[in-house]
Amino acid sequence: MQKKYNKVVLAYSGGLDTSIIIPWLKENYGCEVIAVSGDVGQGTELEGLEEKALKTGASKLYIENLQEEFVNEFIIPTMQAGAVYEGKYLLGTSFARPIIAKRIVEIAKKEGADAICHGCTGKGNDQVRFELTIKAFAPEMDIIAPWRIWDIKSREEEIDYAQAHDIPLKISRETNYSKDKNLWHLSHEGMDLEDPANxxxxxxxxxxxxxPEQAPDKPTYITISFEKGVPVALDGVKMSALEIVLQLNKIGGENGIGITDMVENRLVGMKSRGVYETPGGSILYQAHQNLEELCLDKETQHFKMQTSIKFSELVYNGQWYTPLREALSAFVESTQQTVTGDVKLKLYKGNIIGAGTTSPYSLYSEEIATFNEDHVYNQMDSQGFINLFGLPLKVKAMLDQKNGKK
Structure with missing residues (x-):
């Protein structure tokens, strides 16, 4: 027997999935549906959302502005970690889900809801990201995932359902890409992209x-200023991190920056192909890396590179609210104390090219590194170093000679 609910809070985007879930919930559970949208920079996608939610059966719609928190507490810490999933993906959808889910839990508790519903498919990563966050903050809360239990099998059938229930859609069968947009990125999946040969x-x-072909034929120069790993100014003008991301999106987009086509390994075991647009994020990651090259000692820099892989996996897998992610963030934060300075970049037809970096905490010494004459480095010191560094190799070679090995 199907469990009954009086009040369900729905993670609502107004897209194809969640548009049809409101009437579906009411049909199947006879419950009140409260829709919640987290504003993480979707822009025009939020226009007319309240009217649409109420018209399709929701009793109310919350639109929560999460943009500042999204940038300061999720994007910047992930960028500081240098976390890039499988060397390409800047985690735009991944870290947007936990912040939205956390706010949904808060509203569900405030409203006295019996359950939380999401429109994620049983094939994707987002179901994990939403549900792990719900479990972290409301372990007692029931979760409804229609894609696992309804009879609808495809986006085509979803469109059929929407048309049968007079639900307005912004897409058609010809523009039926699966997209996710926020202030950090825009992803595209489905349709012709499902064949990696296309x-x-x-x-x-x-x-x-x-x-890149459509970008200007002359380069654009920009300078990003950081304080303790946080971007604080663009071309000398003080701005919030949010303002810098938005401005870099504009500049990067105009110069063909941040377009990624990849086949990634989803958490649920399958490979999927998608195209990501992350113009501002790509610039910010590169600038931050250039500054760290100057300010971090070798051992810290190299160890941080190793942890960045694990950090990216935790974010991708929806494990933001876990002890390990928090511990890694504490490590990353400690590494950022000297990551202060200015990074100049040249943007040209999809390329991000370093054009000079300065920092009061720079560990680079021109006097030591110079090819010209210096008075601080004794080149004979390297002979003893090489003898000791190469000693294991020498001992192995001597043993091989003794045993007649070539």
Missing amino acids: EPMYEKILEMGVT
Whole structure:
């Protein structure tokens, strides 16, 4: 027998999935549906959302502005960690889910809801990201995932359901890409992209910028200033991190920056192909890395590179609210104390090219590194170092000779 609920809080985007879930919940559970949208920079996607939610059966809609928190507490710490999933993906959808889910839990508790519902498919990563966060903050809360239990099997059937229930949609069968947009990125999946042999139709799908071919024929120079690993100014003008991300999106998009086509390994075991647009994020990651090259000692820099892989996996897998992620963030934060300075970059037709970095905490010594004459480095010191460093290799070679090995 199907469990009954009086009040369900729905993670609502107004997209295809959640648009049809409101009437579906009411049909199948006879419950009140409260919709919640987390504003993480979707922009025009939020326009007319309240009218649509109420018209399709929700009793109310919360639109929560989470942009500042999203940038300061999720994006910046992940960027400081240098976390890039499988060397390409800057985690745009991944770290947006926990902050939205946490706010949904808070509203569900405030409203006295019996359950929380999401529109994630049983094939994707987002179901894990939402549900791990719900478990972290409301372990007693029931979770409804329609994609696991309803009879609908495809996006085509979803469109059929929407049309049968007079639910307005912003997409058509011809533009039926699965997209996720926020202030950090825009992802595209599905349709012709499902075949990795197909070149993406960039002119058709890009929204945050242009292709490198369409970018200007002259470079754009920018300077980003950091304090303790946090971006604080762009071209000498003090701004919040949020303002810098938004401005870099514009500049990067105009220069064809941050377009990624990848086949990634989903948490649930399958590979999926998608195109990501992350213009501002790509610039910010590169600038931050350039500054760290100057300010971090070798052992810290190299160990941090190793931890960045694990950090990216934790974020991708929805494990933001875990002891290990928090511990890694504490380590990363301690490494950022000297990551202060200015990074100049040249942007040209999809390329991010370093154009000079300065820092009061720079560990680079021109006098030591110079190819010209210096008075601080004794080149004979290297002879003893090489003898000791190469001693194991020498002993092994002597043994091989003794045993007649070539």
